Amino acid sequence: MAKVAVYMTGGIAMYKAVQVVRNLEKEGHEVRVIMTKNAERFVTSNTLAALTKYPVLDNLWSKENEASVPHVHLAHWTELALVVPATANFIAKMANGIADDAASTTMLATSAPILIVPAMNDQMWNNPATQRNLQFLKNNQVQIMEPAVGMLAEGYAAKGRMPEPDQISAWVEDLLNKKEILKGKTIVVTAGGTEEAIDPVRFIGNRSSGKMGIAIAQAAANMGAKVKLVYGNVTIPLPQDKNIELFPAPSSEDMLMQVKQEFNRSDILIMAAAVADWRMKKVADHKLKKQADQATLELTLVKTKDILREVAKQKNPDQVVVGFAAETNDLLKNAEKKLREKGADMIVANDVSQNVFGSDKDKVTILRQNGTIEEWPEMSKKEIASKLLIYVNSFIQK
Structure with a gap:
């Protein structure tokens, strides 16, 4: 079983991401959550803390973090990093090494394998800047789950919808299994x-x-x-x-x-x-x-x-x-x-x-x-x- 750090960023698909966390825990993985402030506009950190039994990292400067370096500690702990949902903004930060909040700073300090599940409007997905950033991440061994074609929050069907939680969980398990295919060799x-x-x-x-x-x-x-x-x-x-x-x-x-x-x-x-x-x-x-x-x-x-x-x-x-x-x-x-x-x-x-x-x-x-x-x-x-x-x-x- 793996130590999985789940990064949640600000998109309507956050409600599905909660189920992804539950699925990972059911598979026996230890899960800790990092959230952006925009993610907390959709789901509160209290919900994820209650599910994982660990405090959510969303602020490097809170009173409880004054005497520690929480982003480095969590980065060292991580065996697999999963960004779900991954907004165009957070993808851009990852591709360009920007570290301006708790989530992006922790990600920049992480050396574990990284998986991302993009979810956004189809026009944002197809934007050349987004596609360039995704290609850069792919070239650096970041695994990307393609968004689904389906009904978007804007009220029409197009590519950009986040896949269902069970599909995401199965994808993560498949990649975790592949990760160890040469164990013993x-x-x-x-x-x-x-x-x-x-x-x-x-x-x-x-x-x-x-x-x-x-x-x-x-x-x-x-x-x-x-x-x-x-x-x-x-x-x-x-x-x-x-x-x-x-x-x-x-x-x-x-x-x-x-x-x-x-x-x-x-x-x-x-x-x-x-x-x-x-x-x-x-x-x-x-x-x-x-x-x-x-x-x-x-x-x-x-x-x-x-x-x-x-x-x-x-x-x-x-x-x-x-x-x-x-x-x-x-x-x-x-x-x-x-x-x-x-x-x-x-x-x-x-x-x-x-x-x-x-x-x-x-x-x-x-x-x-x-x-x-x-x-x-x-x-x-x-x-x-x-x-x-x-x-x-x-x-x-x-």
Whole structure:
């Protein structure tokens, strides 16, 4: 059972939100409520306090809160945040990091998964500003339940009506169950680009940012897995999560050794790192200086060991290996060849010729050994990470 913080904002659908709180409690969840002052124009805080047996947070400056930091305490307590109903105003505050009352301040301090149930007039829902804010929240892993088409407070039928409480409760339960689908699993994820030394100063590298691998690691941890993140050169902050163990592996040889060691005790390997294909035959022990009469520099390179192939050929029948194929041309042809030759269970193929490195979005195609090919539409890397893990889990369950 989860600790659920329910945020209530000012809309006529507040009367339905009370039933959502009751449903959550019937499912055994511990519920605490945060209300905006406008929400209290429709339902009093006394009603929610009586239902939950906890005081409602609606004011950071009340006498009882003078000696505490209630919004931070509640944010730390929260395991799941649910905004119901979510007005266009509160959605805008969330998307833009505004913290000007108890509800928005607590939300800004919350690191738990967030679900929102918008409810508003259809014109407000369709406004480009609202849709932009919703897309931003989606890109940042906020789950959004689409409003229903039905009779609005204005007296006509259109999209914007809040879904029924039982539908909302079922949606929350479904997402809570999905959150733990990888509980008990150990997953090795690689991220970033490797660096192959030329001399003590220079190296051969690539443009990988590590965003995809890090997104996969974080999504796996959110789904209950124990994650071992083996990373090379990354350009974004590493995740700080108690379920993610970090292993630096600057070179392809370092990454091979670390992956082999960790995968022996793991269930799934997802090779999202951009591993160098070539390294120096001999690394110079001093900086290679440019000479006045020197017009060229010749480097002798040798192939690196293929981590995906090395690990896949040693995996047990109950282990799953997922590789990535970053291609600039002949995407499916090259990905199919990689899948066939390297022995992975599936390949995630993506076209990196169009500024994918460093981008927050990507478009991938999934290829499996049984010949199945699934082309996914463009989405954020965080969305791809979650969808990929759900897909891999369903593959394991078969």
